[in-house]
Amino acid sequence: MDLPFLHYPNFKEPLQHSDSTSQPLDSDPTQRQLLRLPDAPQELLFAFLALTARFHNSLINHHIQANTALPDKVPPAIAVAEMYARAARTQLYSYSNGTVALKQTQTLLMLAVHDWSIGRGRQAFAYDLGTAVRALQFDQLDCMDKVTSAEVQRAEGSEYTKMVNGQKQTPKSLRERVIDEESQRRTVWSGYIVDRYFGCRKHPPSMLNVQDMALQLPSSDEAFTFGQRKVTRMLNETDESFENRLEIALQQEIRVTRDDSNRDYDHDHEMDDLDSEDLSEIGSKEGILSRWIKAVTMLGAVTEWSCAGGRRSGSKKEQAIPPWDPSSKFSRLTGDLSAFENSLPRNLKYSKSNTNAHHSSGGKASTTPYIMINVVRFLCTILLHREYLPFVALDSPKPEGPTKAPLLNPRNPPNDSKYWEASARRCFEAARKLVDLLSECQERKILPETPLVALAIYIAGFCGVYSRAFPHMDPDRLMYLGLAREKVREEPVAKAYALILQMCPRMIMAFPYIDRLPNAIDYYEKRQHHHGAHHSKDNSTEGEVGNGEETTEWTGLDGTSTFTRDHMADASLPDPVVLQQLLANFLEKVLPPEQREVSGALHPYPARSDSTRPPGLTSFTPVNNPASPPATPSVKG
Numbered sequence: 001m002d003l004p005f006l007h008y009p010n011f012k013e014p015l016q017h018s019d020s021t022s023q024p025l026d027s028d029p030t031q032r033q034l035l036r037l038p039d040a041p042q043e044l045l046f047a048f049l050a051l052t053a054r055f056h057n058s059l060i061n062h063h064i065q066a067n068t069a070l071p072d073k074v075p076p077a078i079a080v081a082e083m084y085a086r087a088a089r090t091q092l093y094s095y096s097n098g099t100v101a102l103k104q105t106q107t108l109l110m111l112a113v114h115d116w117s118i119g120r121g122r123q124a125f126a127y128d129l130g131t132a133v134r135a136l137q138f139d140q141l142d143c144m145d146k147v148t149s150a151e152v153q154r155a156e157g158s159e160y161t162k163m164v165n166g167q168k169q170t171p172k173s174l175r176e177r178v179i180d181e182e183s184q185r186r187t188v189w190s191g192y193i194v195d196r197y198f199g200c201r202k203h204p205p206s207m208l209n210v211q212d213m214a215l216q217l218p219s220s221d222e223a224f225t226f227g228q229r230k231v232t233r234m235l236n237e238t239d240e241s242f243e244n245r246l247e248i249a250l251q252q253e254i255r256v257t258r259d260d261s262n263r264d265y266d267h268d269h270e271m272d273d274l275d276s277e278d279l280s281e282i283g284s285k286e287g288i289l290s291r292w293i294k295a296v297t298m299l300g301a302v303t304e305w306s307c308a309g310g311r312r313s314g315s316k317k318e319q320a321i322p323p324w325d326p327s328s329k330f331s332r333l334t335g336d337l338s339a340f341e342n343s344l345p346r347n348l349k350y351s352k353s354n355t356n357a358h359h360s361s362g363g364k365a366s367t368t369p370y371i372m373i374n375v376v377r378f379l380c381t382i383l384l385h386r387e388y389l390p391f392v393a394l395d396s397p398k399p400e401g402p403t404k405a406p407l408l409n410p411r412n413p414p415n416d417s418k419y420w421e422a423s424a425r426r427c428f429e430a431a432r433k434l435v436d437l438l439s440e441c442q443e444r445k446i447l448p449e450t451p452l453v454a455l456a457i458y459i460a461g462f463c464g465v466y467s468r469a470f471p472h473m474d475p476d477r478l479m480y481l482g483l484a485r486e487k488v489r490e491e492p493v494a495k496a497y498a499l500i501l502q503m504c505p506r507m508i509m510a511f512p513y514i515d516r517l518p519n520a521i522d523y524y525e526k527r528q529h530h531h532g533a534h535h536s537k538d539n540s541t542e543g544e545v546g547n548g549e550e551t552t553e554w555t556g557l558d559g560t561s562t563f564t565r566d567h568m569a570d571a572s573l574p575d576p577v578v579l580q581q582l583l584a585n586f587l588e589k590v591l592p593p594e595q596r597e598v599s600g601a602l603h604p605y606p607a608r609s610d611s612t613r614p615p616g617l618t619s620f621t622p623v624n625n626p627a628s629p630p631a632t633p634s635v636k637g
Helices: 008-016 029-034 042-055 057-065 076-093 102-117 121-138 147-156 174-198 221-226 239-259 288-307 329-343 352-360 364-388 419-443 451-469 485-490 492-506 513-534 576-590
Strands: 162-164 167-169
Touching: 042 057, 042 076, 042 102, 057 076, 076 102, 076 492, 102 121, 102 174, 121 174, 147 239, 174 221, 174 288, 288 329, 288 364, 329 364, 352 364, 352 419, 364 419, 364 451, 419 451, 419 492, 451 492, 451 513, 485 492, 485 576, 492 513, 492 576, 513 576
Parallel strands: none
Antiparallel strands: 162 167
């Protein structure tokens, strides 16, 4: 879904007709003749396997039984994925002229997602994604839908004969040309999506900005599959601009299709009745990938605000604007989020019946986008509304807005005494729905195991830890139910932790979250004990700095220092038995202290030097604040 540029009918067809006895790509070259491979360079195929091999036990077992040299200190699934990634890089480095063509750009984008998932954020951002984006920009693919260039492109489309090395080539059909063009467009949007993911941290600026792009959103998967040219909107495009592009595209489509009618006999030539309704994909006809790009754009805007300081961002004057004021950034973002949610068709909004329906459909074409769009919806809601919850709510009897500078005046909106309770309710309701959705996906074995999902699970899980410590801040008690021992596995925070453990064998990015949630429970219990022992605000100075202002206490909540740290160096994962023990220990921690059967350290991790704050836990606001200096990866070439 994040890398939608592969045309699967063309990509899969050779594999589906391959000899079933053929060996994996690293086998004896004499065996490769038995294997019909897609029309793609080896580096792209290796990168594809780097992303997918970890989910195929038969392939993992093949490499283990064949005594394949795999990276040490990591789970077998990750080791096999890394083996294929290294093969892809070796093939990329073999190009002596340094040219980065479209397929190589697609390979780099795949490697960026792979490196991100195993904790090599700097490698993924600076080299993989950076090289890919610069290549796309150099070839001006991010502006391929400018009207002026489109006119030239369509006109040139009438010249079908191509000369390569002095030889006349067989012309491509109209369908093939449309597929190639859409694949280019989708490659740029793939770079945009991954770029927005890396925007979920404090420092890297976005490399692909909407205001600098002239690229329409991808067409629907159906149109891409069948090679049908469609006109979609660009992000933030005016109606006048869209109508102008649509009219030009309509005339060009009629002309080019007629010119091509004698060659492209598998294409529909009944073009005389073609109108703008047939060519456009907007509104209810908009493809699900376009909606996903809008969701990622929304996430990028929310995390940019959060990383800039959230309610503390901007000038003193801007910080004093209350969130209910239409001119506040919070109000604009919540309005944009509501508009996006209202634009979604009913079948893309989360409900248990919709999850069942998508699962029953039997395909990932709609199931994964449905899951991910709702994950982003709920994550954005949490990031926005948690901003106005105190990180340590020992002296707040209920949700009542900021208790530390910058304070608001007035503290409550006119004629709405329940404003802050409603805001807190939206935060915890989103966290509960997120956990419920992903737990349902786990039960049905359709959980998308991506770094973004791991991040969302952790943030929702922390809301459960927070609700456990301060139940009065969760108005409907949605994230901590206070269940007895025999039902503690049904606690939302317990479900979130179980999901994190499930993802660890295939994703190093999830490793740091293993001890952050249990450490967060310890942290809040120590704060409550300290506060109860002294009965004084003077002894509860956590969250304050020298000038008396509260620090951005939600800053490191998501643990996204993993975007920059190289975790391959210390990625040893406990074996399955220890993982089960970790879950059992966490369930014990979730219980109230007086109900626990075990005291002291409850998980097999070394003691932290900083006993007053859980590792990586520095605050609620910026989404990505590295807890340690980033490691420098080795980059060839």
